[in-house]
Amino acid sequence: MSSVAVIDYGMGNLHSIAKALQHIPANPDVTVSDDPKRIMQADRIVLPGVGAIGDCMAALKTTRLDEVVREAAQHKPLLGICIGLQIMLDESEESGTTQCLGIFPGRVSKFPENNVDDNGDKLKIPHMGWNTVTQQHHPLWDNIPDNSRFYFVHSYHARPEQSEHCVGTSCYPYEFSCALAKDNIFAVQFHPEKSQRYGLQLLENFIHWDGQS
Numbered sequence: 001m002s003s004v005a006v007i008d009y010g011m012g013n014l015h016s017i018a019k020a021l022q023h024i025p026a027n028p029d030v031t032v033s034d035d036p037k038r039i040m041q042a043d044r045i046v047l048p049g050v051g052a053i054g055d056c057m058a059a060l061k062t063t064r065l066d067e068v069v070r071e072a073a074q075h076k077p078l079l080g081i082c083i084g085l086q087i088m089l090d091e092s093e094e095s096g097t098t099q100c101l102g103i104f105p106g107r108v109s110k111f112p113e114n115n116v117d118d119n120g121d122k123l124k125i126p127h128m129g130w131n132t133v134t135q136q137h138h139p140l141w142d143n144i145p146d147n148s149r150f151y152f153v154h155s156y157h158a159r160p161e162q163s164e165h166c167v168g169t170s171c172y173p174y175e176f177s178c179a180l181a182k183d184n185i186f187a188v189q190f191h192p193e194k195s196q197r198y199g200l201q202l203l204e205n206f207i208h209w210d211g212q213s
Helices: 014-022 036-041 053-063 065-075 196-208
Strands: 003-007 029-033 044-047 078-081 089-092 104-110 127-135 148-154 156-160 166-171 175-182 185-188
Touching: 003 014, 003 036, 003 065, 014 029, 014 196, 029 036, 036 065, 044 065, 044 196, 053 065, 065 078, 089 156, 127 175, 148 196, 156 175
Parallel strands: 003 029, 003 044, 044 078, 078 185, 089 104
Antiparallel strands: 104 156, 127 148, 127 166, 166 175, 175 185
């Protein structure tokens, strides 16, 4: 049986993610933990996150789990979710300027307050609800049709420096990166645990993924 550890640093939808992982056909052994040893013993690791990125980074550093994430990023299949994607970049303009983990070159920016839709109506911040995702080839999209809909809740979005790291985009109203990947790392801005069929399929794909693109 494959094992997966959900990193508990006090800033994630831990139980909903764990419950979703427990309900996929692969039936992995799921652990929610803040213990570096237990986390690194798992076959795969999930980095969730909600709230302000400054608080997330402070919590990671206080618990020294930032070091665990960096170590996992070297050799284990690692899935980032929501803020778990954003903290993998170099920095975010949220909370002043927040220095992040630097796993992906790039920064995180806020959606402009004056964005409007095709009818000229002002778009709300945060971007909240269902939106389509356009894919670039990656094993974690297996059995998920291109332009499937996923559930988003965020005010900031990733701006990776290297276009090859972007494997998924959405629009609000302009195109933005919502899935990043390199080597054994895959990270999404949306919430697969809230995205019904295709979100569960992505989690299933992650459990079967060997960390190769």
